Amino acid sequence: MAIAETRLIFKHIDSPGYTNDIDCYIKNGGYTTLRKAITMKTAEIISEVKASGLRGRGGAGFPTGVKWGFIDPSKNTKPVYLICNADESEPGTFKDRQIIHKDPHQLIEGMIISCFANNVKLAYLYIRGEFPEGAKILERACDEARQKNLLGKNILGTGYDLEIYIHRGAGAYICGEETGLIESLEGKRAYPRIKPPYFPAVLGLYMCPTIVNNVETLCNVIHILQMGGANFAKLGKPNNTGTRVLCVSGDVVKPGYYEFEVGALTLGQLIYDVCGGIKNGKKLKAIIPGGSSAKVLKAGERYKIKQKQADGTMADVEIALEDIPMDFDTMAAVGSMAGSGGVIVMDETRSMPDCLANISEFYAHESCGQCTPCREGSLWMKKITSRIRDGKASVEDVGVLKNVADNIAGRTICAFGEACSWPVQSFVTKFKEEFETVAGNGAKK
Amino acid sequence: MSCEFKISQEFEKKVDETITHYPVSKRSASLPLLHLWQEEFGYVSNQGVEWIAAKLDLQPINVFELVTFYPMFRDKLAGKIQFRVCRTLSCALAGGYELFDHLKKSCQIEGDGHHGPAVSADGKYSIEFVECLASCGTGPVLMINDDFHENVSNDKANELVKKYG
Numbered sequence: 140m141a142i143a144e145t146r147l148i149f150k151h152i153d154s155p156g157y158t159n160d161i162d163c164y165i166k167n168g169g170y171t172t173l174r175k176a177i178t179m180k181t182a183e184i185i186s187e188v189k190a191s192g193l194r195g196r197g198g199a200g201f202p203t204g205v206k207w208g209f210i211d212p213s214k215n216t217k218p219v220y221l222i223c224n225a226d227e228s229e230p231g232t233f234k235d236r237q238i239i240h241k242d243p244h245q246l247i248e249g250m251i252i253s254c255f256a257n258n259v260k261l262a263y264l265y266i267r268g269e270f271p272e273g274a275k276i277l278e279r280a281c282d283e284a285r286q287k288n289l290l291g292k293n294i295l296g297t298g299y300d301l302e303i304y305i306h307r308g309a310g311a312y313i314c315g316e317e318t319g320l321i322e323s324l325e326g327k328r329a330y331p332r333i334k335p336p337y338f339p340a341v342l343g344l345y346m347c348p349t350i351v352n353n354v355e356t357l358c359n360v361i362h363i364l365q366m367g368g369a370n371f372a373k374l375g376k377p378n379n380t381g382t383r384v385l386c387v388s389g390d391v392v393k394p395g396y397y398e399f400e401v402g403a404l405t406l407g408q409l410i411y412d413v414c415g416g417i418k419n420g421k422k423l424k425a426i427i428p429g430g431s432s433a434k435v436l437k438a439g440e441r442y443k444i445k446q447k448q449a450d451g452t453m454a455d456v457e458i459a460l461e462d463i464p465m466d467f468d469t470m471a472a473v474g475s476m477a478g479s480g481g482v483i484v485m486d487e488t489r490s491m492p493d494c495l496a497n498i499s500e501f502y503a504h505e506s507c508g509q510c511t512p513c514r515e516g517s518l519w520m521k522k523i524t525s526r527i528r529d530g531k532a533s534v535e536d537v538g539v540l541k542n543v544a545d546n547i548a549g550r551t552i553c554a555f556g557e558a559c560s561w562p563v564q565s566f567v568t569k570f571k572e573e574f575e576t577v578a579g580n581g582a583k584k
Numbered sequence: 585m586s587c588e589f590k591i592s593q594e595f596e597k598k599v600d601e602t603i604t605h606y607p608v609s610k611r612s613a614s615l616p617l618l619h620l621w622q623e624e625f626g627y628v629s630n631q632g633v634e635w636i637a638a639k640l641d642l643q644p645i646n647v648f649e650l651v652t653f654y655p656m657f658r659d660k661l662a663g664k665i666q667f668r669v670c671r672t673l674s675c676a677l678a679g680g681y682e683l684f685d686h687l688k689k690s691c692q693i694e695g696d697g698h699h700g701p702a703v704s705a706d707g708k709y710s711i712e713f714v715e716c717l718a719s720c721g722t723g724p725v726l727m728i729n730d731d732f733h734e735n736v737s738n739d740k741a742n743e744l745v746k747k748y749g
Contacts, residue, residue, distance in 0.1 A: 230673055233720050261607070269727065272732065309619070328649060345608050387721065388674035390677060427673075431672070489677070501671075507653075
């Protein structure tokens with residue numbers, strides 16, 4: 140294997156003898172960063188996070204320091220809340236589960252530091268309902284931290300009080316949307332809130348400023364303070380700093396989770412070198428690069444992007460699918476997204492209508508039902524894609540399907556509208572011929 | 585209304601402790617209380633909705649609308665042994681649908697089971713397809729009651745049925 144992993148977040152995960160209790164964590168240097176952080180000025184911590192260039196690992200890639208910076212401590216008079224978004228449900232993504240199960244104290248320490256930096260006294264960890272064991276592990280981790288005075292009243296004698304509670308969701312994907320999550324935490328249906336305000340930092344939980352961060356993002360905060368923001372920013376690429384946990388699933392020889400510096404390897408290297416190539420000697424057909432809502436990439440495609448040259452100038456270059464570096468900006472430049480880091484690989488034998496019908500059934504089930512275009516449209520997309528898959532549709536249905544998708548994106552309160560339309564738009568456009576052929580031929584999947 | 589459940593002191597103590605996690609708004613305890621109720625009694629009955637609403641100073645509709653919104657809450661009993669098989673793409677590519685059909689057949693469960701449990705005639709088993717369980721690299725995966733299992737071949741499924749049965 141040519142490219143070595145850079146394990147920061149996953150440093151201890153799966154290493155022999157490493158257990159998820161506090162003693163093992165402390166033995167490996169755990170909670171020393173908290174001890175350091177708690178002696179720093181809160182503004183100092185925030186400026187380190189800003190300097191690190193860390194971008195959120197949940198899907199949208201928003202700069203964490205900027206998010207934190209929205210709350211002005213000199214003007215704000217309300218309590219500030221922090222919520223860890225552990226509602227990992229984007230199909231293709233399975234990184235947070237590993238952290239929660241195998242290194243829960245890393246998350247708790249990252250959370251405590253982030254709470255301290257933002258003057259938070261009450262925080263919630265919203266974990267998806269389907270992780271009952273994960274919730275128990277985290278509850279135990281919080282208890283252990285309380286016993287060692289790392290959490291609770293007067294933390295380490297500094298006079299800082301913080302309480303963290305574990306809150307379980309109940310099977311709704313929409314709770315990953317931060318304002319839907321907040322509604323859910325308030326005990327309501329998880330209907331995402333109307334924007335503006337765009338950020339819960341303005342108006343969040345109980346109408347107070349609230350910071351919502353992903354599991355991996357909060358873990359990164361520890362490493363930023365350990366090495367310093369400027370050093371952290373040297374990992375990866377400018378504007379795409381740090382490491383990224385990539386989750387690969389589907390038709391590869393070695394599916395799994397791998398951590399690399401952002402952009403350190405290409406999609407081709409990830410699939411062929413790291414994951415051992417396509418299973419059973421087959422050829423690649425398509426890749427979803429960042430969770431199931433990311434637009435699909437087709438084998439053989441070439442993309443025109445702007446790339447920085449050695450002399451610092453920007454030039455137009457053409458790159459193949461295999462040569463796309465795994466970073467936020469390039470993934471966006473080729474028309475998809477790095478999203479949540481979930482890469483799903485499909486080989487040449489896979490029926491694209493079958494794969495899309497599966498994805499569309501997911502979104503039809505998970506639409507919260509608040510906005511008409513999404514509630515009705517996602518259901519129609521499921522019906523039409525299933526009809527096409529089963530060969531019980533007409534060629535015209537392919538156009539109808541695309542039309543439905545085009546009329547959802549941009550017309551909904553939250554990004555779910557885009558999330559359910561992007562796969563449909565990209566699959567149908569890139570594999571149009573296959574969809575039209577399958578639609579009318581009466582073929583069973 | 586179906587049968588009346590008896591609320592034990594121990595249960596009520598757990599509920600009261602949980603409510604303390606939400607010092608700003610008791611309403612936030614709705615989901616945790618629904619989980620506690622379902623774990624204790626197997627499903628959320630009308631009595632459960634009304635009891636939780638009274639506990640949190642809410643109207644029953646505030647609680648009932650959560651039961652109908654969140655897929656994990658159910659208003660009738662599932663099987664003693666519950667299979668929740670992941671339906672989503674990565675697991676489907678790895679044989680999730682085949683696993684679902686295999687389990688249905690071997691446990692003699694009739695019915696659809698797409699989002700909502702199908703229960704065997706004797707009430708012993710139930711199966712349902714659920715969406716992404718976030719372990720896409722080790723598909724097909726399923727949960728049996730609260731336990732998670734990965735790389736579940738048909739042979740492994742047979743062993744699991746024996747173990748839980």
